[in-house]
Amino acid sequence: MNVGFEKEVGSKPHSIIPYKARTTREVRQAVAAVGIERKARSVWALRVDGLVAIARPPPKIISKKHKKVMKLDILVFAAHPDDAELSCAGTIYSHVLQGKKVGIVDFTLGELGTRGTPEIRAKEAAASAEILKLSVRENLQFRDGFFKNDETHQLEVVKAIRKYEPSVILANAITDRHPDHGRAAALVTEACFLSGLKQVKTYDGDEKQLPWRPKAVYHYIQSNYIKPDFIVDVSDAWETKLASIRAFKSQFFDPDSKEPETYISSPAFMEFITARAKEFGHSIGARYGEGFTIERNIGVKNLFNLL
Numbered sequence: 001m002n003v004g005f006e007k008e009v010g011s012k013p014h015s016i017i018p019y020k021a022r023t024t025r026e027v028r029q030a031v032a033a034v035g036i037e038r039k040a041r042s043v044w045a046l047r048v049d050g051l052v053a054i055a056r057p058p059p060k061i062i063s064k065k066h067k068k069v070m071k072l073d074i075l076v077f078a079a080h081p082d083d084a085e086l087s088c089a090g091t092i093y094s095h096v097l098q099g100k101k102v103g104i105v106d107f108t109l110g111e112l113g114t115r116g117t118p119e120i121r122a123k124e125a126a127a128s129a130e131i132l133k134l135s136v137r138e139n140l141q142f143r144d145g146f147f148k149n150d151e152t153h154q155l156e157v158v159k160a161i162r163k164y165e166p167s168v169i170l171a172n173a174i175t176d177r178h179p180d181h182g183r184a185a186a187l188v189t190e191a192c193f194l195s196g197l198k199q200v201k202t203y204d205g206d207e208k209q210l211p212w213r214p215k216a217v218y219h220y221i222q223s224n225y226i227k228p229d230f231i232v233d234v235s236d237a238w239e240t241k242l243a244s245i246r247a248f249k250s251q252f253f254d255p256d257s258k259e260p261e262t263y264i265s266s267p268a269f270m271e272f273i274t275a276r277a278k279e280f281g282h283s284i285g286a287r288y289g290e291g292f293t294i295e296r297n298i299g300v301k302n303l304f305n306l307l
């Protein structure tokens with residue numbers, strides 16, 4: 001038997017030798033040659049000339065070249081296209097300006113919206129993505145108003161987390177005027193935990209995904225006031241944030257629109273967005289700010305990293 005396995009076993013007789021096969025084919029050859037003693041999961045126990053050796057087939061390694069991962073620094077999840085723009089576009093663009101890669105994954109097409117259509121909103125989302133210089137934007141097409149925080153939806157979110165391997169995740173407000181927001185927040189928090197578990201198996205096409213847990217999940221603040229745990233200075237990104245919101249022409253104030261007026265389409269709504277950002281900004285000595293909450297405590301090693 002001219003296989004590596006036999007050679008290794010033969011070099012140390014009378015002992016059980018953990019044998020790391022070089023290839024799966026080599027393990028198969030050895031198994032065929034000497035007969036299988038036991039096969040359980042990925043461990044093979046082989047009998048060779050009265051000795052028993054353990055052989056582990058090499059783990060299937062997905063090479064970096066073939067791995068379908070587009071590494072992002074920040075991944076933003078949003079229940080509806082425009083949630084991210086309204087709540088954290090300033091934070092997104094500030095980090096893009098600092099050289100970070102940022103992407104948005106929207107959960108729904110916002111098909112329950114009073115104004116516009118899913119097709120129009122998809123085009124508007126793409127236009128906003130260009131303005132914010134996002135690395136990627138995709139839509140999971142969950143049902144607006146009715147998606148659930150259940151296994152099916154959690155696994156879809158896990159897939160997105162593993163696909164982009166972000167360090168930081170931004171998610172909807174933990175509770176808000178729109179019930180989808182709080183549900184989306186809980187869904188993301190649970191998916192982030194599950195994504196780190198090896199036994200939760202997901203596939204991107206036919207390729208098995210690797211477990212991934214982001215360093216932090218921060219919840220942006222949207223309609224209802226929530227006292228933030230920290231505020232990001234977004235003064236340098238403010239005009240770009242407004243441009244990204246205006247990209248959703250069907251949703252927000254447009255003097256030429258003939259569609260029915262809604263809570264968010266009145267001029268007063270844009271004034272509120274600005275007022276909220278000025279208030280948050282003022283409290284940290286900046287012109288404009290965006291607030292976030294975190295479910296654990298915040299820690300720093302260097303006090304000078306805080307504003």
Ligand SMILES: [Zn+2]
Nearest residue numbers: 079080083178
């Ligand atoms: Zn929303």
